[in-house]
Amino acid sequence: MEMETKVTVHDAMTSNVVTVDPKISVAEAALLMTNIKVGSLIVKSNSEPEGVITESDIIRKVVSKDILASEITIGEVMTKNIISINPGRELNEAARLMAKNSIRRLPVVNDGALVGILTSTDVMAVSPELTEILVENARIEENQVSYPTGERPVPGACEVCGNFEDYLDEIDGKYVCGECKEDLEGE
16 A cells, blocks of 8 residues: 655745845845845744745835835835745645745744745745646736736746746747747747
């Protein structure tokens, strides 16, 4: 008899989470994100996360409003009331939670304390079969955002090679990475 093994959030999460105090400036947060090559920071002043600041938050809430990043704190623009998950939950539950709420980063909290972060990239690395959930979320998000250039950046797994990319292009009804796009257009 074969025993089914469940993949948990703990199995896929990143334990070493970069956190920042809500009193630092957006400029400091952006520099930190650039230096350590991450797209978000968890905001906390105690053990429990208070919010998250993402590249998207900085663009939508600071840059697009022509606010000087050095004169505004991340506490003023961070996303509050964040959704989190327990490390013992199943990974497929986390993927559905991320898709349902259109988020790509999920803080992992155990007994009120931040213990990790789960990203859509982490989910893909550990459980590629959950790709469809994340790709469908990207399709839903695409229909909700209007971009002035007509181009819509869609994160997800390329439907040709399967690599996870931050930006996919739609070619003949498929979402593909830049490399596969060139191959398809070259035919």
